[in-house]
Amino acid sequence: MTRAERRHLRNGLLFAAPWLVGLGTFLAFPILSSLYLSFCDYSTLQPPVWIGLQNYRDLMGDTVFHKSLSNTFIFAAMALPAGLVTALFLAILLNSGVRGLPIFRTLFYLPCLVPAVASAMLWLWVFNGQYGILNYALSGVLDPLNSLINSLLSSLGSDARVHLAPPTWLSDPNWSKPALAIMSVWGVGGTMIVYLAGLQDVPAELYEAAEIDGAGWWRKLFHVTIPCLSPVIYFTLIIGLINVMQFFTAAYIMGGGPMGGTAGMPARSTLFYAIYLWGQALEWLHMGYACAMAWILFMIVVILTLIAHGTALRRITYLG
Amino acid sequence: MEPRTIYGRVLTYILLIVGSCAFVFPFVWMLGTSLKPIEQTNTMPPRWVPYDYKATLNGRYQPVIRDNNPLTAPVLVVRMTEGPQAGIKRVIGVDEYKDGKARTVIAGSTEWLGATLLYRAEPGWYYVKERKETEQIDAPAEWDLLPPEKIDGRARLFWENYPNAIRKMGTTRVWIPFLGERTIPLFFLYLRNSLIVCTLGVIGTVISSALAAYSLAKIPWRGRGVLFAVTLATMMVPFPVLMVPMYALFKTFGWVGTLLPLWVPPALGTGFNIFLLRQFFLTIPRDLSEAARIDGCSEFGIFWRIILPLSRPALAVVALFHFLYAWNDFLGPLLYLTRRETFTLSLGLQAYQSQQGGVDWSSLMAASTLVCVPIIVLFFFTQKTFIRGIATTGIKG
Numbered sequence A: 001m002t003r004a005e006r007r008h009l010r011n012g013l014l015f016a017a018p019w020l021v022g023l024g025t026f027l028a029f030p031i032l033s034s035l036y037l038s039f040c041d042y043s044t045l046q047p048p049v050w051i052g053l054q055n056y057r058d059l060m061g062d063t064v065f066h067k068s069l070s071n072t073f074i075f076a077a078m079a080l081p082a083g084l085v086t087a088l089f090l091a092i093l094l095n096s097g098v099r100g101l102p103i104f105r106t107l108f109y110l111p112c113l114v115p116a117v118a119s120a121m122l123w124l125w126v127f128n129g130q131y132g133i134l135n136y137a138l139s140g141v142l143d144p145l146n147s148l149i150n151s152l153l154s155s156l157g158s159d160a161r162v163h164l165a166p167p168t169w170l171s172d173p174n175w176s177k178p179a180l181a182i183m184s185v186w187g188v189g190g191t192m193i194v195y196l197a198g199l200q201d202v203p204a205e206l207y208e209a210a211e212i213d214g215a216g217w218w219r220k221l222f223h224v225t226i227p228c229l230s231p232v233i234y235f236t237l238i239i240g241l242i243n244v245m246q247f248f249t250a251a252y253i254m255g256g257g258p259m260g261g262t263a264g265m266p267a268r269s270t271l272f273y274a275i276y277l278w279g280q281a282l283e284w285l286h287m288g289y290a291c292a293m294a295w296i297l298f299m300i301v302v303i304l305t306l307i308a309h310g311t312a313l314r315r316i317t318y319l320g
Numbered sequence B: 001m002e003p004r005t006i007y008g009r010v011l012t013y014i015l016l017i018v019g020s021c022a023f024v025f026p027f028v029w030m031l032g033t034s035l036k037p038i039e040q041t042n043t044m045p046p047r048w049v050p051y052d053y054k055a056t057l058n059g060r061y062q063p064v065i066r067d068n069n070p071l072t073a074p075v076l077v078v079r080m081t082e083g084p085q086a087g088i089k090r091v092i093g094v095d096e097y098k099d100g101k102a103r104t105v106i107a108g109s110t111e112w113l114g115a116t117l118l119y120r121a122e123p124g125w126y127y128v129k130e131r132k133e134t135e136q137i138d139a140p141a142e143w144d145l146l147p148p149e150k151i152d153g154r155a156r157l158f159w160e161n162y163p164n165a166i167r168k169m170g171t172t173r174v175w176i177p178f179l180g181e182r183t184i185p186l187f188f189l190y191l192r193n194s195l196i197v198c199t200l201g202v203i204g205t206v207i208s209s210a211l212a213a214y215s216l217a218k219i220p221w222r223g224r225g226v227l228f229a230v231t232l233a234t235m236m237v238p239f240p241v242l243m244v245p246m247y248a249l250f251k252t253f254g255w256v257g258t259l260l261p262l263w264v265p266p267a268l269g270t271g272f273n274i275f276l277l278r279q280f281f282l283t284i285p286r287d288l289s290e291a292a293r294i295d296g297c298s299e300f301g302i303f304w305r306i307i308l309p310l311s312r313p314a315l316a317v318v319a320l321f322h323f324l325y326a327w328n329d330f331l332g333p334l335l336y337l338t339r340r341e342t343f344t345l346s347l348g349l350q351a352y353q354s355q356q357g358g359v360d361w362s363s364l365m366a367a368s369t370l371v372c373v374p375i376i377v378l379f380f381f382t383q384k385t386f387i388r389g390i391a392t393t394g395i396k397g
Helices: A003-037 A054-060 A063-094 A101-113 A116-126 A133-155 A176-185 A189-200 A204-212 A217-245 A249-254 A273-283 A287-315 B006-034 B161-168 B186-218 B224-234 B239-253 B260-267 B271-282 B286-294 B299-310 B312-328 B331-336 B345-356 B361-381 B383-396
Strands: B051-057 B060-066 B075-080 B089-093 B101-106 B109-121 B126-130 B144-146 B152-155 B171-176 B180-185
Touching: A003 A287, A003 B186, A003 B224, A003 B239, A003 B260, A003 B299, A054 A287, A063 A101, A063 A176, A063 A189, A063 A217, A063 A273, A063 B006, A101 A189, A101 B006, A101 B361, A101 B383, A116 A133, A116 A176, A116 A249, A116 B006, A116 B345, A116 B361, A176 A249, A189 A217, A189 B383, A204 A217, A217 A287, A249 A273, A273 A287, A273 B239, A287 B239, B006 B161, B006 B361, B051 B126, B051 B144, B075 B101, B075 B144, B089 B101, B089 B109, B161 B361, B171 B186, B180 B186, B186 B224, B186 B260, B186 B271, B186 B299, B186 B312, B186 B345, B224 B271, B239 B260, B239 B331, B260 B312, B260 B331, B271 B312, B286 B299, B299 B312, B312 B345, B312 B361, B312 B383, B331 B345, B345 B361, B361 B383
Parallel strands: none
Antiparallel strands: B051 B060, B051 B152, B060 B126, B075 B089, B075 B109, B101 B109, B126 B144, B171 B180
C-alpha cells in the first residue's frame, strides 16, 4: 500500500466513522440478533433459549398469522394499484401545460404532510357511519337513486323495493380494508410529484413523432408516456411494496389499538401483519416469535422486490 | 402531452379542480369540525356553520346548548313533589298529568304521584341547557324547553375549542426555572419533546450522513464499494426486523422511556440520506477539490469549505425530510416511550384519542389540526426545496 492509499483509507474510515458506528450498533447488530432470536424462546425477562425451527413451525399452524398475512396482501392489492394509477393520472393532468400548476401541485401534495396519527383521526371522522361526511355525500346520491329504482319497480307492477345504503366503512369487515385503501390514495401526492418530474424528462420529439404517425391521446399514453416513465414507476412500486407490507400506524389507531383489547376491528379485518407482529412482541412478549415473523416479512419483501425486478426489467425502457 | 382540442383543455381543468377539491375536502372537514361546539358535530345532515346560541335560562341571559331537533308534539314540563324523583324536573306527555299528579312508572307498575306543572311546550320548541365554561361530556345539567323566538342564534367560529383541546389533553406539574413548580398542559411537553427529537435528529443526520457521503463519493479508499452496497441494502430492511433487538438493546442501555432511542440512531446517519448526498456530491466537479488539495487544504477542509457550501440544496432536502419523518413517527415513540411527560405530539394525540373514546370530535379535530399546523407552515416556507427534493429522490433511485 502506498502512502497515498494509506492516507485515503484512514481518511475514508474517519469520515465514515459515525455511520460505521451507527451501522454496526443500530443495523448490523439488531439484524443478526433478530435472526438468532427467531430461533429462540425469548421474553426479554429471561435470557433467550434456543428452540430451533419451532417458531417457524408454530407460525405455519397459526391461523391468526395466516389471517394477518392475507389481510395485508388484500390491502396491498387494493391500495398499491389504486395509488399508482391515481398518481400517474394526476401527474399527466398536471403535465398537460395547465396554468396554476404550482397551486394544484401543492393542493395534491398537502395530505402527504399530515402526520399519520392526525390523518387516522381525520379519516375516522370522515368514515364515521352515522355522522361522517362521506356517508352524507353518498346518501345524497343513493337516496334519489333508490326512489328512482323504486318508482320504476312500482310502475312495472313489482312489489320489490330496493334500499341501497352507504356502508358503515370501518365498522364493517367487508368495507374496512377498502376504506383504508381510500385513505392511502389520499396520500399519493409524493408519488405524483415523482411522476411529474419524470414526465418533464420525456423528450418532446417522441410525442411529435407519434403525432406524425397519427397516434391519438391513448396511443401516446401507452406507447410513449408509460414506457418512458417505466423506471420511475418501477421505483415507486418497490418503495410502495416495502411500505405497504409494514402498514401500521393508521391500522393501529383505526382498528382499535392494542391486541389485548380489540385489535384489527372489526372481526380481525384490519389485523395487518405489522399489527400482529407488534402484539406478539410488545404485548404478549413473544419476542422470538415476533422475530421469526419479522424475518418472514423481510423475505417476502426481498422476494417481491426480485419479482418486480425480474418482470420490470423486460418492460422497462431506460432513456439514455 | 398537451390536449389539442378546446374540449380536452376544459376537461383537464374540470378534472383538476374536482380532484383538488376532493383532496382538500378532508382538511376543510377537519378544520370545520374543530370550530364547532361539540353538540353541533353530531348532526345529520351536517351543519356547515357553527351557531352560538343565547337565551334567558334560570333568570340569566347566557350562552346555551340548543338540541338539534325541535319538538314534534306538545309536552308538559313538571317538577315532582312526591316519590323517589321528588324535586326533579320531568318532561311528560300531555295526557300524563291530571289534577296535580303525574304518571310515573316505578319498577314496572304505573302510579300517579304529586307534581307541579311548570309549563307546556309546543311543537317547534327546542331543548336548551346552560353551556358551561368547561364543558364536560357527562356533566349533569337540566334541560329546559324554549320556543325558537326566545333563542338568539348567531354564526360564530368556536376558536375556544383550541385552548380547550389543549387543556383536555391533560396537565402535569413541572418545575420551571425561575418560576418554580407550575401546572402546565401536557401538550406543551409533547411539543417540546417532538422539537427535541426532530432538531437533534436533523443536526446529527445532516452532519453524519454528509461525512459518510463524502467518504463514499470523494475519497478513493479500498472497501468503499462494499460500504456503499451495504448502505444501499439497509434501505430495504423493514423496521420490524430491527424492532425487538433495538428494544432489548435500549433496555440494557437504560434508554427506554427517554427520547434518546428516537434521535440517536438517525443522528449517526441513515442509508437513504447518505445515498442522496453521495449522488449529489458526485455531481460536484473533481477539479474544485483537486485545486484545493494542491493548495494544501486538508481533506476535512475540502469537505467543510468547498463541498458543504456547494451542497446547501441537498442538505436542506435531507434536513427537511428527516424533520418531517421524525415529527410524524408513531411506531418509534409507541415502542420506547412509557410516561406521558416524555410523549411526542403524535403519541400524545393518539393517547388523548384512546382516552376520550372518540366522542368529542371537535376537540379531537382541534388537537389534530394543532399537530398538523407546524408541518404545513414549514412546508409553505420551504416549498421549493420540498418539491425539488421529492422529484430528485424519486428519479435518482
